[in-house]
Amino acid sequence: MALLERVATLVRANLNDLIDRAEHPEKMLKQVLVDMQNQFIQVKTQVAIAIADLHLLEKKKAENDASCSEWVRKAELAVDKKDDALARAALARSMSYKQLTQNFDEQIADQKMQVETLKDALRSLEQKMAEAQAKSDLLIAQHRRAKAVSRAADAHGATGAPSQVAAFDRMKNRIDREHAVGQAKVEMMADDVERKFAALEREDEVEKLLQEIKSRKSLPA
Numbered sequence: 001m002a003l004l005e006r007v008a009t010l011v012r013a014n015l016n017d018l019i020d021r022a023e024h025p026e027k028m029l030k031q032v033l034v035d036m037q038n039q040f041i042q043v044k045t046q047v048a049i050a051i052a053d054l055h056l057l058e059k060k061k062a063e064n065d066a067s068c069s070e071w072v073r074k075a076e077l078a079v080d081k082k083d084d085a086l087a088r089a090a091l092a093r094s095m096s097y098k099q100l101t102q103n104f105d106e107q108i109a110d111q112k113m114q115v116e117t118l119k120d121a122l123r124s125l126e127q128k129m130a131e132a133q134a135k136s137d138l139l140i141a142q143h144r145r146a147k148a149v150s151r152a153a154d155a156h157g158a159t160g161a162p163s164q165v166a167a168f169d170r171m172k173n174r175i176d177r178e179h180a181v182g183q184a185k186v187e188m189m190a191d192d193v194e195r196k197f198a199a200l201e202r203e204d205e206v207e208k209l210l211q212e213i214k215s216r217k218s219l220p221a
Contacts, residue, residue: 029136061104068097075126146173
């Protein structure tokens with residue numbers, strides 16, 4: 001889903017090199033937070049839609065199962081009335097509904113997986129929004145301090161200090177900023193591995209449940 005790809009990009013790299021690349025770092029960081037909030041609203045909406053679609057599929061499956069049972073009942077009635085031709089026709093109808101049951105089961109399983117994926121994205125983005133807010137505040141404060149140090153270094157250089165000293169101070173400030181942003185990036189990507197393993201485990205569990213359903217219904221795996 002394009003939406004999840006955008007969310008993943010924000011989660012992994014929303015603070016990447018903003019201090020160095022932006023003409024106005026504070027404005028850029030604030031815009032990232034706004035973008036994350038907008039994506040959070042979109043994902044939340046998609047979660048609600050996915051849950052609604054799941055309920056609809058479950059309702060349609062229940063209606064399908066009821067129709068299947070009803071045609072079996074009609075076949076039994078036809079047998080009681082000694083009308084084998086009508087019984088066969090009713091059984092044929094019941095079989096068509098029964099065949100749809102597997103399709104509904106597969107769609108419901110897929111939909112449940114999508115719901116969980118969206119919920120995971122929502123939880124992850126919500127957590128990252130809080131982390132990004134804190135990191136943004138720290139980076140902005142560090143950027144302001146770096147600018148103050150840089151101005152002080154420039155002033156010192158203007159009074160006759162060697163230009164090499166001023167250049168060294170500016171480079172040190174840049175390295176410090178890059179280090180802080182790099183740490184923020186590493187921290188925000190730290191849970192990528194856990195999330196991937198959680199997704200694999202969830203897929204295995206869904207597959208296991210699906211096989212159990214098929215086994216109960218005597219359907220091929």
